[in-house]
Amino acid sequence: MSTPVGIVKCLGYDPILVQQALENLIQLLGGLERFILPGSRVLVKPNLLMSKGPECAITTHPEVVRAVIRMLKTINCKIIVGDGPSVWGKYVENVNQVYEVTGIKQVCDTEGVTLVNFDKRRMRSKFPLTVWLDNCDYLINLPKFKTHEFTLLTGGIKNLFGLVSGTYKTELHKNYFEPQEFAKILVDIYAEVKPTLTIVDGVLALEGDGPATAGKARWLNLLLGGTDCVAIDSVMAKIMGIKAGEVFTTKEAARRVLGEERLENIQVLGENLEQLNTRPFILPTTQAKARKFPKVLKKILKGLIRYYPYVLRAKCIRCGHCIEVCPGKCIKLRREKIVFNYRRCIACFCCQESCPEAAIKVKKSFFARLIGL
Numbered sequence: 001m002s003t004p005v006g007i008v009k010c011l012g013y014d015p016i017l018v019q020q021a022l023e024n025l026i027q028l029l030g031g032l033e034r035f036i037l038p039g040s041r042v043l044v045k046p047n048l049l050m051s052k053g054p055e056c057a058i059t060t061h062p063e064v065v066r067a068v069i070r071m072l073k074t075i076n077c078k079i080i081v082g083d084g085p086s087v088w089g090k091y092v093e094n095v096n097q098v099y100e101v102t103g104i105k106q107v108c109d110t111e112g113v114t115l116v117n118f119d120k121r122r123m124r125s126k127f128p129l130t131v132w133l134d135n136c137d138y139l140i141n142l143p144k145f146k147t148h149e150f151t152l153l154t155g156g157i158k159n160l161f162g163l164v165s166g167t168y169k170t171e172l173h174k175n176y177f178e179p180q181e182f183a184k185i186l187v188d189i190y191a192e193v194k195p196t197l198t199i200v201d202g203v204l205a206l207e208g209d210g211p212a213t214a215g216k217a218r219w220l221n222l223l224l225g226g227t228d229c230v231a232i233d234s235v236m237a238k239i240m241g242i243k244a245g246e247v248f249t250t251k252e253a254a255r256r257v258l259g260e261e262r263l264e265n266i267q268v269l270g271e272n273l274e275q276l277n278t279r280p281f282i283l284p285t286t287q288a289k290a291r292k293f294p295k296v297l298k299k300i301l302k303g304l305i306r307y308y309p310y311v312l313r314a315k316c317i318r319c320g321h322c323i324e325v326c327p328g329k330c331i332k333l334r335r336e337k338i339v340f341n342y343r344r345c346i347a348c349f350c351c352q353e354s355c356p357e358a359a360i361k362v363k364k365s366f367f368a369r370l371i372g373l
Helices: 016-028 063-071 097-099 106-112 158-163 170-176 181-193 227-240 248-255 293-299 321-323 352-355 366-370
Strands: 003-009 043-048 076-084 116-117 122-123 127-128 140-141 144-148 150-152 197-208 216-226 267-269 307-311 331-334 337-340 360-363
Touching: 003 127, 003 227, 016 063, 016 216, 016 267, 043 097, 043 158, 043 360, 063 106, 063 140, 063 197, 076 127, 097 106, 106 331, 127 181, 127 248, 127 307, 140 158, 140 248, 144 216, 150 158, 158 321, 170 181, 181 216, 197 227, 216 227, 227 267, 248 352, 248 360, 352 360
Parallel strands: 003 267, 043 076, 043 140, 076 116, 140 197, 144 197
Antiparallel strands: 003 216, 122 127, 144 150, 197 216, 307 360, 331 337
16 A cells, blocks of 8 residues: 655745645645544644744744644543753753743644653663653654755654653764664664654755755745655655665565655655755755765775865854753864864764854865865
8 A cells, every 4th residue: 555645836935825834734645643543642743853933944943843743632632742952961952941942832822732851761772752752642753854864864763863852862863873873773763663653844945965954945935744654755755756665664664664765655645746846955065975985986986985064264162052952072262263173073964063153164075175076
């Protein structure tokens, strides 16, 4: 049987437009009660990476969250909203500030639903996840449609990383610093929690050096949804102009038979995928040309083809987020300047992801530049 993924147009974030688009999407998928029993407890998990307004396209738009809340209210669900913003430790960006700036707090206050912090955890096989998962019957996953410097795209699977509690995110980056290995951990999380429903906010998307301030917003005007994050991420990849198999999380999850990767086995409902006519996304610097380089040569020349973070000093405000987030502790502030110890750098780009001012960019090794990667 084919795996359904719904795609609907949504021409902006006006509440009426978003509510109508969401209702259309859910009807395409068979109706809300096909997935969630009336009166049940539901955790709604948006992507709230950092304290940036919804116009930056970094976080799930509050109107999408509102529309989901109102949809759940129609079947009398007990609703909880929460996320674990970004990855830094004692310097953790105040979660309440994130909720305030992203507009999520106002929506939850207006709609009268509980907004929670992921400050308590329960250890699973390899990682701790928020205990709020234990207190709910269902999880609704609300990722943002974005590129990602390390994982290529942020979709249904990657958004679940926010369920990992506190500073343990940094530990996972440190212990699984190869993209393929980190993808396996993300898939482990997906296998553990398996969200009931995933709805992707692709109205205003992010391309380029995502998933944060270094990316560029672009209007896509789409909502996507379904129950299979592997299939959803495969459709996202198609829209972006890349092959699903080039996304390590999608490939790994499909290998474990956790979802459908092949487009020919995915039933796209609503908009015609082949007729969307969207231009290919601008890909992250570390991915744009390297994808086209022969895999055998990349393996042979692995030690010579490297990418590193560097600081745009004119933009840097020396806030220290990059220092706190770095899994390898290779960033320091010296004489009022951010400096890197590249011998210890694992090129996870957590520093770029956490930077509130888009002050961290990517530079290439001499050999990578020489061969045009």
